[in-house]
Amino acid sequence: MVIRLSERWPEVSSDRLLSECVPPPRFADVRFSTYRPAPDEPSQADALAVLTSRAVGLAKPRQAPSLWSRLRGRTEDPGKPGVYLDGGFGVGKTHLLASLWHEAAGPKMYCTFVELTNLVGALGLRTAVEALSSYRLICIDEFELDDPGDTMLISRLLGQLVAAGVELAATSNTLPDKLGEGRFQAIDFLREIQALSGHFDVRRIDGPDYRHRGLPVAPEPWPDAQVETVAAERANASCDHFVDLHRHLAELHPSKYGALLDGVDTVAITDIRPLTDENVALRLVVLADRMYDRNLPLLAGGVPLDQLFSADMLKGGYRKKYLRALSRLIALANAGMVPETSTVVP
Structure with missing residues (x-):
């Protein structure tokens, strides 16, 4: 059964918030x-x-x-x-x-x-x-x-x-x-x-600095129907419409975004659209970080990920945040395009 992140309402205790303050898995052994x-x-x-x-x-x-x-x-x-x-x-x-x-x-x-x-x-x-x-x-x-x-x-x-x-x-x-x-x-x-x-x-x-090398190339997005089909075939996959997801994020405290992904092994998002609202964009940056920490492959439909943030956003005060999020989302999307995924290369 496909998981809907937009229908989840996680509760997170203070003990859990503190216990999760450790290096992410990719830095567990450094x-x-x-x-x-x-x-x-x-x-x-x-x-x-x-x-x-x-x-x-x-x-x-x-x-x-x-x-x-x-x-x-x-x-x-x-x-x-x-x-x-x-x-x-x-x-x-x-x-x-x-x-x-x-x-x-x-x-x-x-x-x-x-x-x-x-x-x-x-x-x-x-x-x-x-x-x-x-x-x-x-x-x-x-x-x-x-x-x-x-x-x-x-x-x-x-x-x-x-x-x-x-x-x-x-x-x-x-x-x-x-x-x-x-x-x-x-x-x-x-x-x-x-x-x-x-x-x-x-x-x-x-x-x-990686910015001098430019961002990795975003993979060609899949048709929404293909995103939904593949998500249904994968164990513990979530699948949400882009608008439903970002509206739901606005109703959750960002400290709960990690718990939102509990038990999820793949994240699928259909109908991804270019963003113009900075508040929506910053919430998605936080979600992208939590996905990246957990190495969750992304199945993406809609516009290519490198069109997610507007040109003005990529020149503004949050530029570094958006570039980091794009780099991470593209890496997760590349991992999502293969049947068997391994640890995402940082």
């Missing part, structure tokens, strides 16, 4: 020893050395300062509580971030920035701070500021966690003091952005 810095890019070896050094301290459980040190006061510079890896796609930032998480003692957390904001939105700021203040390390992949609300929320969250002794690690394609540019009036939130930047020791990782 370690510092499996990272191969490019010989002609010394910044990659430098970043490896910095994170390896941090991992030594993080491998030990967090300890409260002794009474003597509290009485004396701290005279030495403890250094910044976080490290921030800035660089293009495909230079190994996520590999290094996941490796650091694997080395650290628990409790620890690994999530994308979007997952973090969704988590705080679902739990509430106070509950999130209470739940995370005892953590040894929080790793945040794809750090980005999309709107003023995110800026205020994450600034307060990380400020309170750092004060509680939590260490941070993050990756991004944007330097901390440039976050928010092109997306909102970042100058109006300069204090919050500077506060976020102040938590991190920034390390630049150089290397070829």
Whole structure:
């Protein structure tokens, strides 16, 4: 029986949200020893050395300062509580971030920035701070500021966690003091952005950026009837009309998009149409990320996937999000076109 994602209403507990904050399957086995810095890019070896050094301290459980040190006061510079890896796609930032998480003692957390904001939105700021203040390390992949609300929320969250002794690690394609540019009036939130930047020791990782190579070619979409037929033949496949699906996503908190895919092995979508609404597009970006994390092949009907986002969207402030989503959806669609699928190549 074909699954209809648009008819599902998952409920997700706070315990599940926290328990799922681990590296995705494709990074479950990475370690510092499996990272191969490019010989002609010394910044990659430098970043490896910095994170390896941090991992030594993080491998030990967090300890409260002794009474003597509290009485004396701290005279030495403890250094910044976080490290921030800035660089293009495909230079190994996520590999290094996941490796650091694997080395650290628990409790620890690994999530994308979007997952973090969704988590705080679902739990509430106070509950999130209470739940995370005892953590040894929080790793945040794809750090980005999309709107003023995110800026205020994450600034307060990380400020309170750092004060509680939590260490941070993050990756991004944007330097901390440039976050928010092109997306909102970042100058109006300069204090919050500077506060976020102040938590991190920034390390630049150089290397070829996938955007210079262009997006992979989108496969030719199937007729809707073929999408429905193949979905019916595959075990645990979902099949939804594009409009039904994106309208349903608007009624769910994004923290539930992962649970929406529980028990699904293939996602089929008919009548995919070009998007002009930024809100709809951003919800689909989140769904694409959850599908990609789970290596779910995509059966796509309608327009070719490289026509999903408008030209204006691909030139706007969310450009990097849309390019990442297109790259991932195209990879999943290519996997969906063969009868037997294997792990999607990142």
